[in-house]
Structure formats: C-alpha cells, structure tokens
Amino acid sequence: MKRFSQFLLLAIALVSGIVFQSQAQVATSVNPSGFGDRQFSMDTIFSNKRIRDDDKMYQISVWRRIDLREKYNLSLYGSGDNKSNGIINNIYKAVVDENALEVFRDENFTQPLSIAEFQENFWLSANGDSIFVKQLYYLDFKEDFVFDRHHSDLVFDIKFVELVMPSVTNANAGQKTIGFIRYKDFVNYFKYHPSARWLNFQNISKSLTYDEAFESRLFRSVVRRFTNPDEALIADMVNADHPDPEMQAYINSLAFEYKLLEFENSLWEW
Numbered sequence: 001m002k003r004f005s006q007f008l009l010l011a012i013a014l015v016s017g018i019v020f021q022s023q024a025q026v027a028t029s030v031n032p033s034g035f036g037d038r039q040f041s042m043d044t045i046f047s048n049k050r051i052r053d054d055d056k057m058y059q060i061s062v063w064r065r066i067d068l069r070e071k072y073n074l075s076l077y078g079s080g081d082n083k084s085n086g087i088i089n090n091i092y093k094a095v096v097d098e099n100a101l102e103v104f105r106d107e108n109f110t111q112p113l114s115i116a117e118f119q120e121n122f123w124l125s126a127n128g129d130s131i132f133v134k135q136l137y138y139l140d141f142k143e144d145f146v147f148d149r150h151h152s153d154l155v156f157d158i159k160f161v162e163l164v165m166p167s168v169t170n171a172n173a174g175q176k177t178i179g180f181i182r183y184k185d186f187v188n189y190f191k192y193h194p195s196a197r198w199l200n201f202q203n204i205s206k207s208l209t210y211d212e213a214f215e216s217r218l219f220r221s222v223v224r225r226f227t228n229p230d231e232a233l234i235a236d237m238v239n240a241d242h243p244d245p246e247m248q249a250y251i252n253s254l255a256f257e258y259k260l261l262e263f264e265n266s267l268w269e270w
Contacts (some may be wrong), residue, residue, distance in 0.1 A: 041054075047158075047159060048183060048184045056147070056148065061226065061227045062223055062226050063225040063226070064143065064221040064223055065221060066139040067137060067220075068088070072219065073219055075199045076139070085197075085199070086134075087210065088137075088139070090190070090196040096119060098189075101185055103180065107180050109160075125169060125171045135166070135168075137166065138166055138175070139162075140162040142162075143158040158183040159182075161186055162179070163178035164178065187210075190210045196209070198213035222253050223253045223257060234252050234256070
C-alpha cells in the first residue's frame with residue numbers, strides 16, 4: 001500500500017509538471033507575445049498588423065498622398081456632388097457624430113484635438129470662409145515598408161491617416177492639417193461599418209470596407225516623403241534652380257516607387 005501511494009504521488013507530480021510546462025511555453029508562432037523565456041515587442045498602438053519588432057529585417061517609412069479626384073480614387077471620394085458617402089465625410093461623422101475616433105494635432109500623437117477644434121479645422125479656411133466636403137480631396141497617410149522575416153513577406157504597414165485641406169481650399173494660404181488618426185483605430189471602427197464603403201461603381205454589391213480596400217491597395221497615391229536624414233519632402237530635395245521643380249519632384253517620387261518595386265522583385269533572386 002505504501003509503495004502504491006508513492007507511485008501515485010510520483011505520477012501526479014509528473015502530470016502536474018507537464019501541464020505547467022505546456023502552459024508556460026506557448027508556441028511563438030501561435031501567440032508571438034505569449035509566455036515563455038522570450039517576450040516580443042510589437043506595435044500595438046498604430047499598426048493593424050502583428051509584426052514583431054525582432055522580425056523586421058528591413059524597414060523604411062513612406063509618406064503618401066491620395067488625391068481623391070483622380071479617376072482611380074473616385075471609389076473613395078464618393079458619389080454625387082456633395083460626396084456625402086465618401087471617405088472624408090465618413091471620417092468626419094465618425095469623429096463628430098459618433099465620437100468613435102480620437103484625433104490629434106501632430107503626427108507624434110501628443111496633442112489631442114477636441115471635437116470643437118476638429119470641426120473648426122475641418123470646416124473653416126484661413127480667411128474664415130466655410131468649405132464643402134468635396135473641397136477636401138487630399139488623404140495622406142504614413143506607412144512602413146517592412147520585410148517580415150517570420151513570414152518571409154514584404155508588408156505595407158500603415159501607421160496613421162492625415163486629413164489635409166488643400167491650399168486652394170484654404171484660401172491659397174498653404175495646405176492645412178485638419179487632424180491625424182491612428183490607422184488601427186480607423187480600421188477597428190470602419191471594419192464592420194454598415195455603410196462606409198470603397199464604392200464599386202461597376203457592381204455596387206461588391207463594394208469593400210475601407211480596410212479591405214487599403215489592404216488590397218485599391219488606390220493611387222504619390223510618395224511625398226521617405227526616410228532621409230533631413231526629414232525633407234521629395235519636393236524639397238529638388239534643386240531650386242530647376243526649370244520645373246514640381247514635375248521633377250513627381251518624377252523623383254515615381255523613381256522611388258520603382259526602387260521599392262525593384263527591391264521586392266529582386267528579393268528572392270540568388
């Protein structure tokens with residue numbers, strides 16, 4: 001009887017040890033930030049993707065601008081004359097009517113805007129005149145171009161979106177930032193929104209949510225800036241004596257796009 005009791009206690013101890021070990025060591029492929037000897041840091045504030053910082057073998061930040069007036073971007077701009085079903089107006093309603101999105105004054109997200117301040121930035125130009133939603137046709141965003149070694153994949157990891165009032169709309173006083181919104185908040189709100197959609201004018205039943213449209217890259221954008229020592233815009237890098245600096249800035253932007261494309265295409269060439 002004594003021998004049986006000792007055997008039973010030993011069996012219980014072994015089983016308990018196995019259970020404890022299985023709970024303590026979570027497979028990192030299942031739960032990258034789980035328990036275990038290693039803890040993995042990742043961006044859980046801005047990013048909608050779960051990419052571990054240790055797995056970023058290559059990363060460069062890119063600032064882009066979507067001009068909603070372009071034919072390819074009309075699905076985001078909305079329909080009709082007032083563009084009430086477009087992305088700009090839907091963001092406005094999410095901030096003001098639903099109080100669902102937090103807006104900031106700066107891209108470092110240190111200065112939050114009140115709803116009243118956001119409304120003033122949104123509706124009033126530099127000379128105090130009211131504007132229409134359709135006059136807000138710039139949507140900027142920042143993303144990281146990342147090679148994720150864990151999944152052996154290149155990823156466009158969007159960090160935030162920026163609403164911008166064009167200079168023409170702003171009484172020709174220069175463009176004005178209306179506000180910055182974390183991309184993760186943007187996705188979480190619009191992912192299951194009943195009506196806010198990237199509009200498929202060829203088949204309205206197949207319109208997409210905004211996160212699906214951005215993930216599928218269903219927009220045309222222009223690179224305005226990329227990681228550089230001076231934190232300069234591409235336009236600022238053009239020689240001031242150039243006969244057509246605006247066109248040269250656009251050409252340089254395209255050249256950078258082709259550089260990213262070439263990097264992606266040649267990644268697996270040995």
